[in-house]
Amino acid sequence: MSVLFSPMQVGNLELPNRFVCSATHESMAKETGEVSDELVRRYEKLSKGGVGLSITGMMYVHPSGRGYQKQTGIHADRMIPGLRKLVDTVHQAGGLIAFQIAHCGRQTTKHLIGRAPLAPSSRGRDPMNFVKPKEMTEDEIMEIVKAFGAAARRAVEAGADAIQLHAAHGYLISEFLSPFFNIRTDSWGGSDENRFRFLKEIYREVAKAVPDGYPVLVKLNTNDYTPKQGITPPLAAKYAGWLAELGIDAVEVSCGTTNYSYMNMCRGDVPTAEFLKSLSWWEKPVGRLIIGKLEGQYDLEEGYNLAAAKMIRPVLGNTPLFLVGGMRTVSHMEEVLKNNSADFISMSRPFIREPFLVNQIKEGKMDKVSCVSCNRCLAAVPNEIPVYCYNKGFPKP
């Protein structure tokens, strides 16, 4: 039996195999943030398809951290019944589910949250939304720390098997960690230790809210690819070491930020025409110029976060490492695990196209996933339509 199908422990949870569905915003929640039947069906299919652990798309922990119209909320107790239905369905289908919890920070828009987006610093205007964020006060920081704790409590009440803190992709936690986004000079910035403090306080608050041994995971950027230096692999290794000391149960390594470097995050084709559909007529000419320039520069490389993962591996000790980003060929996945470069193989886009891929690999029917990284699934996000594989055609928004 392939090493990919050997079980492994994460916190008190035994995962039956080494396949993880990496968090993927579904754009399927009701506009109130509640779970919809369509969203439940997505995870039911994945669970029936044999994936070891499904991590949900990022759920917002506080109304000010909502990034998308059809994003799932975990910011209020009234969300719990829908979340519980989601978990129960996954369990009945034989799967395990982790909730990714997040605050979108400066990568949200005023029109969604009714106020200027919150961020560690108010530096510059966001290149996608053109908004200037508001530097958070001490009280606002503590309010969000507490909101993460409350969200963790709701996840446990809903029966989720684990929680993942979204500390990647330029959202609020990752903004605090990044010297590019965080130029504060108080105790929340100015040094690596201070920039790490927000994540540390959130972890402590979450740990108080969950039972002993309950798995708390972190998704961490290894490279921000921002115009000026943000997180780089050596800094990510430092943070990963501190996370291991704190007692985190697994670290997933990723890269890129949604608003400055989304093509680094999701290497592959640039779906210019589909992205442009989300813009109004007067934004299209500038959009075409900016997005068009990216075409042909981000060809998918198999396992594009592997080199960073190898830097981080030694500092983690026994803490499991999930590797995401361009994992496509079964022999390569096996090699990564055999070389001890990672413990779990995470994928996002391949599971959108083929939710049953794990069972197919197990039955020897697949040696390479068929996702071609056309990235039309990614273009569904700004168009606010449900995330599916649109390789054969993109619907009219």
Ligand SMILES: Cc1cc2nc3c(=O)[nH]c(=O)nc-3n(C[C@H](O)[C@H](O)[C@H](O)COP(=O)(O)O)c2cc1C
């Ligand atoms: C449509 C779409 C939505 C995504 N939403 C999230 C998300 O909610 N949280 C997150 O951490 N990453 C998100 N990602 C990034 C993926 O989890 C993953 O890191 C990235 O796609 C690279 O992995 P892949 O090559 O297997 O697709 C998203 C990616 C896509 C394509």
